[in-house]
Amino acid sequence: MSMLNKKTVEDINVKGRKVLVRCDFNVPLENGKITDENRLVGALPTIKYLVENDAKIILCSHLGKPKGEAKKELSLEPVAKRLSELLNIDVKFAADDNVVGENAKNAVSTMENGQIVLIENTRFRKEETKNEENYSKELASLADVFVNDAFGTAHRAHCSTVGVTNFVEESACGYLIQKELKFLGDAVENPKRPFVSILGGAKVSDKINVINNLLEKVDTLVIGGGMAYTFLKAQGYSIGKSLVEEDKVEYAKEMIEKAKAKSVDLLLPIDNVVAAEFSKDAAPIKTDDQNIEDAYMGLDIGQKTAKLYADAVKSAKTVVWNGPMGVFEFENFANGTVEVAKALAESDATTIIGGGDSAAAVNILGFGDKMTHISTGGGASLEFLEGKELPGIVALNNK
Ligand code: AMP
Numbered sequence: 001m002s003m004l005n006k007k008t009v010e011d012i013n014v015k016g017r018k019v020l021v022r023c024d025f026n027v028p029l030e031n032g033k034i035t036d037e038n039r040l041v042g043a044l045p046t047i048k049y050l051v052e053n054d055a056k057i058i059l060c061s062h063l064g065k066p067k068g069e070a071k072k073e074l075s076l077e078p079v080a081k082r083l084s085e086l087l088n089i090d091v092k093f094a095a096d097d098n099v100v101g102e103n104a105k106n107a108v109s110t111m112e113n114g115q116i117v118l119i120e121n122t123r124f125r126k127e128e129t130k131n132e133e134n135y136s137k138e139l140a141s142l143a144d145v146f147v148n149d150a151f152g153t154a155h156r157a158h159c160s161t162v163g164v165t166n167f168v169e170e171s172a173c174g175y176l177i178q179k180e181l182k183f184l185g186d187a188v189e190n191p192k193r194p195f196v197s198i199l200g201g202a203k204v205s206d207k208i209n210v211i212n213n214l215l216e217k218v219d220t221l222v223i224g225g226g227m228a229y230t231f232l233k234a235q236g237y238s239i240g241k242s243l244v245e246e247d248k249v250e251y252a253k254e255m256i257e258k259a260k261a262k263s264v265d266l267l268l269p270i271d272n273v274v275a276a277e278f279s280k281d282a283a284p285i286k287t288d289d290q291n292i293e294d295a296y297m298g299l300d301i302g303q304k305t306a307k308l309y310a311d312a313v314k315s316a317k318t319v320v321w322n323g324p325m326g327v328f329e330f331e332n333f334a335n336g337t338v339e340v341a342k343a344l345a346e347s348d349a350t351t352i353i354g355g356g357d358s359a360a361a362v363n364i365l366g367f368g369d370k371m372t373h374i375s376t377g378g379g380a381s382l383e384f385l386e387g388k389e390l391p392g393i394v395a396l397n398n399k
Pocket of ligand 1: 206224299328329
């Protein structure tokens with residue numbers, strides 16, 4: 001895979017050079033307060049390395065969706081403040097509606113080695129998400145070297161992730177991307193077997209390519225969540241009012257056949273927890289088997305299924321999990337997701353959690369530190385599992 005041979009921050013000379021670092025500072029904010037700082041913490045190792053090695057560090061990131069306009073509530077200023085505290089070094093914020101305007105240029109031109117400047121939200125400029133050359137050049141003009149450490153946006157070809165690499169002297173990945181590539185890359189390309197992958201979440205259509213690609217790699221594929229009902233329908237069971245994608249039933253049949261042809265154990269729910277309506281107050285009812293009566297919808301895997309899935313995890317040496325097993329946001333329908341998370345937490349296998357909802361679930365349940373790796377990128381890790389090359393990584397210099 002051409003993504004696995006990229007220069008890292010340690011492969012380039014950074015002393016005295018201006019290094020533009022694309023971070024993922026896309027943190028949740030409530031009234032200007034950062035409510036989850038995991039992404040800031042994730043960026044620290046690369047920043048610290050650059051400080052210790054006398055670089056002039058220019059940080060950039062997007063935050064939310066300002067849609068190409070300067071929006072005060074999406075300014076990165078609170079991030080600069082919190083980063084200063086976390087690093088115990090002053091992170092100067094270059095307030096600038098044009099991102100690379102006079103303020104940013106001035107702040108950068110007077111930098112000394114080991115100093116840090118954070119520029120404004122890269123998406124304040126409409127060119128960013130279109131990867132337009134003029135803005136890529138502007139960003140590059142601030143620096144000599146570019147380091148990408150934003151795994152969460154590595155699947156997007158934007159000015160600050162891809163375009164900029166064309167106009168700097170050198171580019172490399174930071175420690176966070178390096179870590180993601182190591183864990184996700186090893187799991188998918190060189191897994192210790194048995195290799196079990198667990199997929200859940202709402203829709204089959206979001207995970208079509210993941211299912212197809214993983215069937216080439218895994219020993220066991222476990223499917224839960226809303227997407228399981230399209231598969232149960234494909235097997236001829238009645239699924240009541242459950243979430244279903246009628247136009248994906250044929251595809252589900254093909255995947256069931258593919259699993260057989262590849263001798264992959266495809267595990268689907270053998271019982272369910274159902275309710276008459278989609279509500280947190282709905283009474284949970286257990287079914288005896290796969291079938292669901294017309295007036296009900298499946299909102300979680302049943303107990304027998306949870307045990308089946310947990311047993312698959314117990315016998316695995318590598319587990320990759322993406323997507324909840326049910327509507328885990330509702331307490332009555334969280335059990336399947338909790339049981340699977342527990343099985344991973346108790347396992348000695350290499351356990352990798354794709355970003356997004358499964359990462360959130362694992363952290364909320366307090367199992368975060370029991371996992372080998374929790375990816376910081378939901379969309380990016382899914383595309384990785386699809387076998388796609390991520391443009392923000394491909395664009396970096398090879399070793
Ligand atoms: P995704 O973003 O595709 O990973 O889907 C996550 C969402 O799927 C969560 O918000 C879950 O509540 C939802 N979900 C999981 N299982 C079901 C289900 N059986 N019916 C409806 N929604 C579900």
